[in-house]
Amino acid sequence: MNPTRTIALIDGNNFYVSCERVFNPKLEGVPVVVLSNNDGCVVARSQEVKDLGVKMGVPWYQLEAFARQEGMVALSSNYALYADMSNRMMAILGGFSPSQEVYSIDECFLDLAGVEPMARLDAAQGMRQTVKQQIGIPVCVGIGATKTLAKLANHVAKKRAHFAGVCDFNALPAAALDQLLSEIDVGEVWGVGSRLSAQLRAMGIATVLQLKQAPQRRLRQAFSVVLERIALELNGVSCLSLEELAPDKQQIMTSRSFSRGVDTWPELKEAVIAYASRAAEKLRRQGSLAGSLHVFIRTNPFKDTLPQYAQGITLPLAPPTDDTRQLAGAALQGLQRIYRAGFSYQKAGILLGELIPRHRRQLGLFDDPEAEAKSRRLMQALDSINQRYGSGSLHLLGEGLGKPWGTRQRQRSPRYTTRLDELPIVWAK
């Protein structure tokens, strides 16, 4: 019989909005939305906006009039800020347990095995207070015997005010826990999407409790072993362990939609070279070399009155490389093969594949170690200059000067914590 595990899931409340509010306290109590790249759609909402009934993912152009009416503030996403605040949050929470898994930009799991049951509530409240004090971000804590239960407990902590931000399933008597689970829709379970929950409801499984109590073999037969595992997790049998180290990305993708249609070859070429450079930076940061490069372009599938074209091509990279010049060269070669004039392109991208760790590179027969070393030094210089003066300071001329097709970020707040020239202002008055 396995001893009951204690897993906590901590996540930030309205994380992006909360990050903005730390540095601009005027936004407290005001309805705030954060928009995706290109100011396209809503990717974060404050509680006030949720209370107004605005859904996640709503396109901005649909919301604009209503937003103005309600005095809503719309901000462009400030990923440099959110990423930095996330790193801080994870470092702070990492101090509460030797075993942490960072799950997303604002969620992490902690194994609370070392914490006495009587001390758990205090530990969880301590986490909330410490994060709130040190970085100003409010968080909720859910605790359960498995990751799936911890996630559910976190959802309860968020939705039911009387839990004061911490919900510990392991501290509830079994009957009380089941009562709680009977009040939650099965769609709230981690891994149960809208389609699956509709199918479950058709089978008479509408609440979390019903899923927990459903015969597991029946679930496996009717759906998949994945759903069976979810049901096992709901019953306190841990099937998912904490993953400490994120495995190296097996592929690196850089792609963006253009803020407006790109019709001309020079502009498309600039975009593709820029994306190849960004992908190369990510590649070097990971310490990998790429063995293949795939470049793709496509028109906007939603503008079906306009002619449609989508194409991609993969080029082998021999020997595997992380040199921006070679990757840009390959990207350009590929683009030349797939480009067709007369189309208005809406998106382009680069996918680097067949990644190998740099140290595992074998020198080929025709390779030139001196050129290798020179390339290494040039790439190092490129990366350190961009790190010091801001990304994009030094780039290939082929990327273009001033990118008119670049992402629209009309209302992005300053990068308060990553740029010396965008620090928060404090008034001495």
Add this chain to the structure above:
Amino acid sequence: MHPLAIAGPAALLPLAMPFPLFLSRVPAGFPSPADDYIEKHIDLNAHLVRHPSATFFLRVQGDSMTGAGIFDKDLLVVDRAVKPSHNAIVIAVVDGELTVKRLVLRDGGGVELHPENANYPVLRLTEHQELNIWGVVTHVVHRV
């Protein structure tokens, strides 16, 4: 027994054959008497920042704190992990804005935010106003 067949003449090796040299210098020579005493460089960042996760840099605008050695355009090192105490220089949120003040806690329980410049008023918090401390200033970086 198969006779050896002549495939062709061997290629003549060129006289100069390029070989890669070692890419890094091979150290040679005697050890230095200073080797046992080598220390790390002084790292100013580590000295100024005690709690990296909780430390932020802010830019000052205005002259209300000149008496405390804080001038317009200075950079403040602000630590949110430090508990604010009486007489500390703090960042306080006042009317939705970040302001820098000296925190004064009166014996009777009164809370005041003081400037360090006679041209500016003292802020006395009423019972209904909540003190909102954003962080504690630990260092000022002033360019001369």
